[in-house]
Amino acid sequence: MRISELSERSGIAVATIKYYLREGLLPAGERTSPNQASYGEDHLRRLRLIRALIEVGGIPVATVSDVLAAVDSPEMPLFHVLGVAQDSLSTPVPAAHDAEWDRAYAAVCAEMDRRGWDMKPSPQAIDTLTGVIVRLAQLGYRDWATTTLPTYFDSTRAVAETDVAAALSAGGRDDIIDAVVVLTVLGDTALAAIRRIAQAQVSLERLRSREDM
Amino acid sequence: MRISELSERSGIAVATIKYYLREGLLPAGERTSPNQASYGEDHLRRLRLIRALIEVGGIPVATVSDVLAAVDSPEMPLFHVLGVAQDSLSTPVPAAHDAEWDRAYAAVCAEMDRRGWDMKPSPQAIDTLTGVIVRLAQLGYRDWATTTLPTYFDSTRAVAETDVAAALSAGGRDDIIDAVVVLTVLGDTALAAIRRIAQAQVSLERLRSREDM
Known part of the structure; x- marks a missing residue:
């Protein structure tokens, strides 16, 4: 055409x-x-x-270009391509690497160890998560890593299982890579939207008994 | 100072x-x-x-301004403030309201009905989710709403429970609103990062037996 x-x-x-x-x-x-x-x-x-x-996804054009370059490299092993794609698609969170950072990083590693997650790729995602925990601590939410983080890890494993199953069932190498990119980015937005809907539902249930607020 | x-x-x-x-x-x-x-x-x-x-959060300055205006309205009921904040913090996904949209919207409503979620606020989040499903269908991922969406809903309820509990325990009205904004936005980024880590782990486990790819 x-x-x-x-x-x-x-x-x-x-x-x-x-x-x-x-x-x-x-x-x-x-x-x-x-x-x-x-x-x-x-x-x-x-x-x-x-x-x-x-x-x-709100992904900048330059990043889209990096991801598509990885997608288009036929000689790159699949697992490596997925790593590049997932790394490029993580939001970097600027934070100083100080004692606060070390504490946050240790909390992330502890959650992974507890579940026997032995992979050490995806460093950008680990950095992003650590940066979020540092920011939350700076904003006064110091116990988030103990009260909330474990639930996030528990809930997300099932999501990732579904994601990977969907991607691997897509067909050959090119289709799998396409699926990973699409499902990763659109899945983030879907997950955030469902979280909002669920939060609204839970808030409604809780606040029904607190009409004074 | x-x-x-x-x-x-x-x-x-x-x-x-x-x-x-x-x-x-x-x-x-x-x-x-x-x-x-x-x-x-x-x-x-x-x-x-x-x-x-x-x-x-990658939130534009104009949106930050809207959210903070809601946060700073002492006369607005708490549930309404939370709605405004959560709505402003949802990514709009442009999509035509055609037959594809109606199908996607029906799938979202079915998941909510199945769980007895009776709240009808958070229309932006429902629109966002519907838009994502439409885009996935256009990209060829037509069965996502049946294979993946239910797992996303199941997994996210626990996340929202933790989020709301954390927010409501923050103290008075102002602290709760602050917590909702902070935990919603930073939580999105945390959840996306944990999803990447979990995806990498699950991919590693699956691909160990598919070295040929």
């Missing part, structure tokens, strides 16, 4: 598609004349993936 | 603090002379909250 049809079917402006082509997010089409190229279903699918990452 | 000390203790540049004052995110200090004002511990705490929302 021509770029105009690609634009129509994806709902994305031609100028935006050209921007993604220039940035290397979208592979070039097959040239059919000096001024024209032809695009296929793969381009349409890739465009939807890019939009989902940017609009739903 | 003077603005210079406020800057030193918070680690935030004086120019940035002045910007937050102009935008109304931070209440004015007590004027001590025509060119000077004095700030208290409340200002320091508010500054840390603003930075956490922006840096950890």
Whole structure:
């Protein structure tokens, strides 16, 4: 199809598609004349993936570019690709590496050890979590790591099991990688939304008996 | 304390603090002379909250301003304040309201009904979740709502119970509101990070037997 049809079917402006082509997010089409190229279903699918990452995940274009570069490296082992994708898709949380950090990091490692989680990749996610615990302590929520963190770990294992099962059932290598990226990013947003709905429900149940507030 | 000390203790540049004052995110200090004002511990705490929302939550300054306006409305009932805060802190996911949307919305309502969740506030979160399901369907993940969504709902109830218990134990009305905002935003990032760690662990366990990939 021509770029105009690609634009129509994806709902994305031609100028935006050209921007993604220039940035290397979208592979070039097959040239059919000096001024024209032809695009296929793969381009349409890739465009939807890019939009989902940017609009739903709030992922910056530069990061999308890193993730797609990993996705497009056929020689990289699958587990490594997944690591790159998951690392790029973690929010870095700036925090000084002081005594507070060491305490928070120890709390994270303790939760992992308790569950026999022996993997040591995903360092960005561990750093992110540690940074959140440091920030919470600075804001006065010092016991969060003991009261809340264990429940978060307990609840999230089942979520990850489902995520990985869904990704691995996607088919071959390329489909698995696509699934990991899509399900990771859109899953974050879904999980946050369900957490809001559940919080509203739990608050309603609790506050029914506290009408004074 | 003077603005210079406020800057030193918070680690935030004086120019940035002045910007937050102009935008109304931070209440004015007590004027001590025509060119000077004095700030208290409340200002320091508010500054840390603003930075956490922006840096950890990736919340835009305009949204932070909306949330803090709700937080600062003493006449608003607590449940309503929490609703405003949770709504503002949900990511909107643009999606057309077509037949695909209706199917996704019905799937969300079915999960809520099945659990007897009778609250109908938090419309933004329900919209966000519906939008994610629509996007996943467009990307080819059409069975996500039947295979994965129920697990997400099951896992998230315990998370929300902990969140609300932590918030309600924070003390009086102002402390509860502060806690809801902080724990909602930083909790999202924590949950996403733990999900990455758990995904890496589960992937490692599964892929140990699939070395060929």
